[in-house]
Amino acid sequence: MSGSLAFEHPWLLMLLPLALLPLLRRRRDTLAFPSTAWLPSDRIGRIIGWLWPLFAVLALASSIFALAQPGRPQTQVHRTGKGAEILVLLDRSRSMDDRMLPANWREIDPSLLLYHLGRGQQKAKVARELLSQFVARRPDDRFSLLYFSNRPLTVVPFTQHDPVMQAGIAAGAIGRGLADTDVGRALIAGIAQFDQRAYSGSRIMLLVSDGGANMDDEMMKRIRIGLARNRIALYWIYLRSYNSAMLDTTDPRWENAPEMALHRFFQTLKTPYRVYQAEDPESLSRAVADVERQQNLPLDFMEQIPRQDYSRVFVAIAAFSCAMLLAYRSMLLRSLP
């Protein structure tokens, strides 16, 4: 942090001697009086008589300063954060509008399951709530938000400013889910977000999705290379729908499910990969808490602190002084009788 002050137009400071003009005592400012000695002395009047040239000098000087545009120049600050760079890939497909099972769904009579399913919370809503809590709890991390359905939608680029991220998450509630789920393109777009960034610590791609996708070899290759190149750890929070595959099952029934295909592909990655399977809101929050515990490695980054302009302050001072001068002038009597 440098407290240095730089002027945009320093040559304007040459006008500063003009600010001394009000100190020149002119006869025009005053009314001639034969003998002030016999008038009562007025302390308030005397103070005002001192103050107004002061305000005039202040008004001129601060106007000139404001014109010269003082400010702290743009600087880069080296910061070390504890957090990670987390890119959240949030599924925006229609299946996310489905509802989640209650927490005790395993004990419920399977014939009533559908009834309970109809009363659960929407997956997308739960995911959004948890994500926003997650973001709020991690002020040191930098987040980026990407929605995707059949194509990725960049919502928030990497930022450390929580309110932007929260607004981005809240924006997901608008409208209904979109048509399709194309995890491959979303992953490519997510990897591309990291492309131009200097590697500075942990990088996480948090895929929140309820479905998988079958991808061709080309796509898989690009994803694998991209993740490896940018050294990104992939966390998949799998929001399991009722009646869809458990990722750890060996049941040949699910052999061809897209979720299983995606999971198998992710397992072949050389970069870290972790999957959290969440069927109900509680297990989802457990999964998020788990991610939260995982990534707390130190993170170095340069933060650009934009040029800070102080001229507003000087304009305010000048305006205030001018207001005081106006008040003085309005109170002034122009002639004696």
Next chain:
Amino acid sequence: MSTSREFHYRLPRRSGGWRPGSHPGSSLGAGQEFVSHVSLYDRPDPRRLDLRASLREVRGDWLVRVNRQRVSVPVHLIADVSSSMSFGAPQSKLQVVADFVTALGHSTFRVGDALGMLAFDAQERRDLFVPALLSRGVGEVMASMLTGCKGTAGSSDGLEEAALHLAGRHGLIFLASDFHWPLDRLDVVLDLLAHSYIVPLVIWDPAEIQPPKRDGLIPLRDVESGRRSTLWLRPSVRTRWHEAIERRRAELNALFSAHGIRPFYVSGEFDNEALSQYFFEATA
């Protein structure tokens, strides 16, 4: 100014002098004021023989009436021409003095008095000196001299210097000033001029004795010292202003009344009627 501005004045006390005029004199001569009867042999003036008194006279002397002669006195104006006198809203105080001296010129010529002028600011102003003259237009000359002059800060030293010329002389002296200088030496000056009848004209502009009616700030500059002071005019300051004026007036009154003199206050415009009234009251 027209001749109608002239005023009436008579000295309330006798003054010496040989030139016949209209003021009560102390010398004997051709006048209306009876003094006594004197033997014709003591005063061989058969024109004033008083037959009735002579018949009543036991010793049988021829008696002659002796009267006092009315005299003319030299009238002098000691004018303050300090820079504070050039203050004044419609007309400056110096202009008021000029009006006064014009009227005085007419008045003195009418009653046959000689009129002279002395002026002072920080010192005596020799360039504005006019010896006592019996001349019709002398008042106008003095007025034009006064209106055209520029003065510095006034002081009682200048007044003292000017007053030395008139010290010990009989006559009538008008002392026209705003008395905006330290009054500690004024006592000495009045002592110097004790032989003359002094009429102090205290000339104040209405603007200086009457604070503006509107409240507000007045940045003031003393025309003599150049000192600045800002006044926030509000009711309390206005009352203190009036008090200050009253205090000054009382101070002047006390100083003059110690010498048996009543000052004549002029504010704004010279009022010849008021000055006539002043003299009527003094002679009554």
